[in-house]
Amino acid sequence: MSKPFLLGLIIYGLVIAGLGTRNGAFLVLALPVMLYLAAGLLYEPEPPRLKITRTLSADRVTPDQPVTITLTIINEGSKLEEFYVDDIPPTGLEVIEGTSRLLTTLHPDQTLDLEYTVRGNRGLYRFSTVRVAVRDYLGLFQKQLLLPAPNQFFVLPELTRVKQVAIRPPRTGIYSGLIPARQGGPGVEFFGVREYQPGDPLRWMNPRASARHPESFFVNEFEQERVVDVGLILDARGQSDAQRGSESLFEYSIQAAATLADTFLGGGNRVGLFIYGRSLDWTFPGYGKVQRERIIRALARAEQGHGRVFERLEHLPTRLFPVRSQLVLISPLISKDSNMLIRLRARGYRLMVISPDPVAFERQGFGDSDSISLATHIALVERKLLLSRLRQAEIQVVDWPVDIPFHQIAHVALNRLTFQRGANLL
Amino acid sequence: MKQIALGSIIFTAMLLALAFIVTNDWIPALSIIVLGVLWSAAVWWRNWDWANAIGLVVFVGIAGFGIWRNLPTFWMLLGSVAALIAWDLAHFAQRLTAAEPLNEGLLLWRPHFERLLIVGGLGLLLGGVAWGFQISLNFGWVVFLGFLMAISLSWVVRVARRVNNR
Numbered sequence: 106m107s108k109p110f111l112l113g114l115i116i117y118g119l120v121i122a123g124l125g126t127r128n129g130a131f132l133v134l135a136l137p138v139m140l141y142l143a144a145g146l147l148y149e150p151e152p153p154r155l156k157i158t159r160t161l162s163a164d165r166v167t168p169d170q171p172v173t174i175t176l177t178i179i180n181e182g183s184k185l186e187e188f189y190v191d192d193i194p195p196t197g198l199e200v201i202e203g204t205s206r207l208l209t210t211l212h213p214d215q216t217l218d219l220e221y222t223v224r225g226n227r228g229l230y231r232f233s234t235v236r237v238a239v240r241d242y243l244g245l246f247q248k249q250l251l252l253p254a255p256n257q258f259f260v261l262p263e264l265t266r267v268k269q270v271a272i273r274p275p276r277t278g279i280y281s282g283l284i285p286a287r288q289g290g291p292g293v294e295f296f297g298v299r300e301y302q303p304g305d306p307l308r309w310m311n312p313r314a315s316a317r318h319p320e321s322f323f324v325n326e327f328e329q330e331r332v333v334d335v336g337l338i339l340d341a342r343g344q345s346d347a348q349r350g351s352e353s354l355f356e357y358s359i360q361a362a363a364t365l366a367d368t369f370l371g372g373g374n375r376v377g378l379f380i381y382g383r384s385l386d387w388t389f390p391g392y393g394k395v396q397r398e399r400i401i402r403a404l405a406r407a408e409q410g411h412g413r414v415f416e417r418l419e420h421l422p423t424r425l426f427p428v429r430s431q432l433v434l435i436s437p438l439i440s441k442d443s444n445m446l447i448r449l450r451a452r453g454y455r456l457m458v459i460s461p462d463p464v465a466f467e468r469q470g471f472g473d474s475d476s477i478s479l480a481t482h483i484a485l486v487e488r489k490l491l492l493s494r495l496r497q498a499e500i501q502v503v504d505w506p507v508d509i510p511f512h513q514i515a516h517v518a519l520n521r522l523t524f525q526r527g528a529n530l531l
Numbered sequence: 532m533k534q535i536a537l538g539s540i541i542f543t544a545m546l547l548a549l550a551f552i553v554t555n556d557w558i559p560a561l562s563i564i565v566l567g568v569l570w571s572a573a574v575w576w577r578n579w580d581w582a583n584a585i586g587l588v589v590f591v592g593i594a595g596f597g598i599w600r601n602l603p604t605f606w607m608l609l610g611s612v613a614a615l616i617a618w619d620l621a622h623f624a625q626r627l628t629a630a631e632p633l634n635e636g637l638l639l640w641r642p643h644f645e646r647l648l649i650v651g652g653l654g655l656l657l658g659g660v661a662w663g664f665q666i667s668l669n670f671g672w673v674v675f676l677g678f679l680m681a682i683s684l685s686w687v688v689r690v691a692r693r694v695n696n697r
Binding site: 108111114115120124129133134137138141148191 | 584587588591594595598599604607608611612615619622623626627629630639642643646647650651653654655657658661662666668673676677680683684688
């Protein structure tokens with residue numbers, strides 16, 4: 106109930122009582138209340154004219170790094186006797202220092218700085234408006250409005266460094282890189298021997314082969330190293346995720362995707378990212394640091410979804426990825442996924458699956474009982490069968506128990522080519 | 532601030548209860564004390580906005596009841612002004628609790644108290660003066676005042692709607 110309305114009712118009640126009983130004392134009781142209401146009306150605030158700007162101490166931070174938000178409010182209108190400002194931080198942010206609400210008096214042309222520090226988990230945090238309210242001194246009349254003060258910052262996913270991820274897709278790019286291209290030419294690794302052609306450097310000469318065939322000279326050939334196209338596919342389907350308290354397996358998938366993107370781009374490759382789950386979130390392939398930033402930001406804002414269309418991997422738009430290129434799927438996997446993955450392999454893609462283990466992850470959230478042990482055992486058998494089926498189709502599968510940091514797993518399982526049978530760490 | 536609001540609620544309750552104690556009306560006096568305690572508890576522990584509204588209505592109603600029971604009018608006037616101040620302070624305390632006041636002692640408290648005391652004092656003065664000048668109204672005046680009240684009520688409703696729509 107608003108305060109003027111309450112006071113009005115009291116005044117009305119007292120006056121009615123006074124008129125009804127013809128007793129002036131009731132009217133006397135109403136007078137202070139009337140005066141109070143009149144004072145409120147007299148000092149009723151004017152609509153505020155404010156200029157608000159929001160500045161952030163950083164626009165991209167790591168998960169534990171705090172961000173200081175400063176709201177600068179300039180009063181361009183008349184005096185605001187009771188000025189209340191409430192800056193509601195986006196969901197997921199925790200205020201660790203200062204306050205996002207303030208009550209004060211704001212004089213004309215006065216500048217007010219509201220500063221507070223927040224911390225949050227991975228994500229994109231968008232600030233849009235600030236709620237301000239002005240009241241008269243008695244707090245009877247209030248003018249409340251939302252003023253725009255947009256800004257945003259990213260809390261980037263955790264990134265670990267992996268020195269090398271060995272891949273060897275059949276299709277390579279035209280630029281020099283680090284991936285063996287199955288073609289002879291300049292390089293480091295020995296590839297073969299061929300007859301000398303004019304223009305070949307003399308230091309390539311193979312004296313033994315040339316000595317065996319006096320009629321011609323032979324030179325060594327090296328395997329060319331080129332850049333490749335890598336398509337990272339991040340599984341953001343809600344149904345493939347596992348939860349343990351407030352922890353989600355999806356966060357580990359994001360961590361792996363960020364690390365792999367960083368490693369592949371560091372090797373000069375052309376990397377694209379496709380987030381499959383909520384919608385079609387496609388980061389067009391590119392090279393270098395700019396692309397790294399694009400991918401990291403896409404991963405920072407990635408959210409899970411439960412879209413029926415994307416329930417299965419069948420709707421994966423394979424046209425986005427060049428045939429015979431390297432695909433890396435980061436997914437806990439569900440049993441229905443195997444057919445689509447085998448089909449992708451059959452189409453000629455070189456496929457690597459990084460699979461955070463949902464069974465081990467969820468298992469730790471439960472107590473010890475016979476039924477849980479049995480259920481875990483069944484789930485593990487199902488998962489092993491699924492992974493074994495994928496390996497039989499020559500898909501490189503990395504089964505990742507997420508308690509082990511990703512860079513350790515990558516160092517063991519991805520450092521050397523194991524594309525025929527894949528890696529199994531369990 | 533909350534302590535001052537509580538003090539003013541208890542003062543109001545004691546003031547009104549004393550008026551009934553003087554005339555040996557113990558049951559209303561005890562009821563007023565209990566209601567005062569309930570209002571204080573609601574402000575102290577729960578910060579309930581509606582408790583303030585009920586507190587004001589009840590205490591002004593008690594002042595009216597006192598007048599009906601022929602208790603001293605100025606005492607009841609004092610009680611209703613005290614109730615109004617207690618209600619205002621409880622709301623002010625709520626607003627301060629909800630936000631982080633900047634230099635609260637200087638910027639907000641003093642002007643608020645000053646205006647409140649001026650309004651309360653003027654209200655008391657006006658009430659006292661008005662009580663001194665008693666006039667008898669004939670039926671025509673009563674009808675006119677009733678008409679005026681109907682218009683003012685519609686104005687109050689309009690103001691309340693405007694406030695709610697902001």
